[in-house]
Amino acid sequence: MTDVFFAVCPRGIEDVLAVELQALGAQAVKATAGGVEFGGTLATAYAANLHSRVASRILWLVASGGYRNEADLYALAHDIPWENEFTPQQRLRVDVTAVRSPLQSLQFATLKIKDAIVDRAREQTGERPTVDRAQPDVQVLAHLDERNVRLYIDLSGESLFKRGWRADKGEAPIKENLAAALLLLSGWTPDQPLLDPFCGSGTIVIEAACMATGRAAGLNRRFGFEKLKGYDRAAWSQLQSAARAAVNDAASFSLTGRDISTGVVAIANANAVRAGLGAALDSGKLQFEAGDARAGAPTAPAGMIVTNPPYGEQSNPRSASVPAMMGDVATQLKRQFAGWQAWLLSSDRQLPRQMHLRESRKTVIFNGALECRFFRFDMVAGSNRKAAPAELPG
Numbered sequence: 141m142t143d144v145f146f147a148v149c150p151r152g153i154e155d156v157l158a159v160e161l162q163a164l165g166a167q168a169v170k171a172t173a174g175g176v177e178f179g180g181t182l183a184t185a186y187a188a189n190l191h192s193r194v195a196s197r198i199l200w201l202v203a204s205g206g207y208r209n210e211a212d213l214y215a216l217a218h219d220i221p222w223e224n225e226f227t228p229q230q231r232l233r234v235d236v237t238a239v240r241s242p243l244q245s246l247q248f249a250t251l252k253i254k255d256a257i258v259d260r261a262r263e264q265t266g267e268r269p270t271v272d273r274a275q276p277d278v279q280v281l282a283h284l285d286e287r288n289v290r291l292y293i294d295l296s297g298e299s300l301f302k303r304g305w306r307a308d309k310g311e312a313p314i315k316e317n318l319a320a321a322l323l324l325l326s327g328w329t330p331d332q333p334l335l336d337p338f339c340g341s342g343t344i345v346i347e348a349a350c351m352a353t354g355r356a357a358g359l360n361r362r363f364g365f366e367k368l369k370g371y372d373r374a375a376w377s378q379l380q381s382a383a384r385a386a387v388n389d390a391a392s393f394s395l396t397g398r399d400i401s402t403g404v405v406a407i408a409n410a411n412a413v414r415a416g417l418g419a420a421l422d423s424g425k426l427q428f429e430a431g432d433a434r435a436g437a438p439t440a441p442a443g444m445i446v447t448n449p450p451y452g453e454q455s456n457p458r459s460a461s462v463p464a465m466m467g468d469v470a471t472q473l474k475r476q477f478a479g480w481q482a483w484l485l486s487s488d489r490q491l492p493r494q495m496h497l498r499e500s501r502k503t504v505i506f507n508g509a510l511e512c513r514f515f516r517f518d519m520v521a522g523s524n525r526k527a528a529p530a531e532l533p534g
């Protein structure tokens with residue numbers, strides 16, 4: 141049976157997610173702001189949870205309809221046979237998101253939908269489900285637009301950026317699904333040497349290593365759908381076994397993360413071990429090392445840099461102010477990285493100016509609430525000279 145699902149993702153990477161979902165066999169794939177709608181079976185949705193590197197969560201559409209007020213929301217939610225999906229013993233959480241909804245209070249809307257689910261359960265079973273926002277077993281999500289409401293059951297549970305390997309964060313880590321999206325947007329492929337000169341806790345390089353070794357994003361975690369009544373354990377086991385069999389630690393690649401802070405380099409190493417990448421570390425195909433981006437040498441004659449340097453106030457105390465430091469980093473790139481492509485994520489629109497470089501591409505991406513740009517700079521031989529294409533006049 142075909143159902144409708146919605147994959148949520150950070151704004152700016154919907155198209156990357158749509159391509160990913162299509163490759164997983166999703167049908168009627170439609171990117172909208174903040175996510176992608178798709179059709180498929182429950183197994184398609186399981187596969188999306190397991191394999192999508194970019195989605196934040198996968199939602200299952202259980203009902204939709206028009207509404208004008210909170211009473212309409214209550215009626216719609218009360219009509220849904222939730223008892224087919226979960227029991228009153230399971231802890232429930234309800235959330236509402238909205239775009240241009242005429243309702244005064246989303247909190248009140250949330251309350252009405254929660255009441256409808258709880259009232260129905262009591263009528264059907266005589267038992268009252270417990271609401272638990274901190275540790276729910278089941279999450280219901282309502283999305284309101286001007287006239288319509290869509291009610292979903294969340295199939296992911298914890299957000300999908302939580303792969304299960306991160307123990308320590310370092311300074312301002314980016315989320316795992318955003319790191320994966322940067323790699324996919326950049327067009328990096330595992331046969332290209334990759335360097336993150338501001339690697340922090342290692343997120344970008346670890347995501348790259350998981351791609352290079354064919355490790356499914358959700359191989360080491362649990363999912364919300366495992367707690368639902370209709371959970372198809374056989375279909376899930378089959379997907380998991382195939383994903384385990386696809387891991388290829390013999391693949392060859394060259395991935396390097398550097399950071400000025402030895403403390404975060406240790407964190408990155410520990411994170412990589414927890415991600416199952418110990419063999420890649422031992423063989424040197426994956427490495428984290430201490431180093432200053434203003435002085436670091438390339439790891440190959442040509443390759444790709446994908447990184448998010450410090451911006452705004454975040455900077456290591458041992459570094460100069462961020463704009464001055466980025467100027468020095470650019471000098472190093474121009475001198476030593478001819479033949480490399482550099483992709484930098486920053487909330488600072490002035491970054492190309494600080495680096496005296498002209499970007500060849502720029503994509504707006506949201507890192508949480510922070511509007512960022514993902515700049516591409518092509519480092520060509522002699523690009524520190526004025527005439528070179530990437531060079532901006534001083």
Ligand SMILES: C[S@@+](CC[C@H](N)C(=O)[O-])C[C@H]1O[C@@H](n2cnc3c(N)ncnc32)[C@H](O)[C@@H]1O
Binds near residue numbers: 309315339400432
């Ligand atoms: C925004 S964080 C990167 C976070 C990383 N992407 C992660 O997910 O953990 C910036 C990093 O740049 C490092 N840093 C600051 N100045 C540096 C420099 N001159 N050379 C190398 N690393 C530097 C900081 O220690 C910090 O870990």
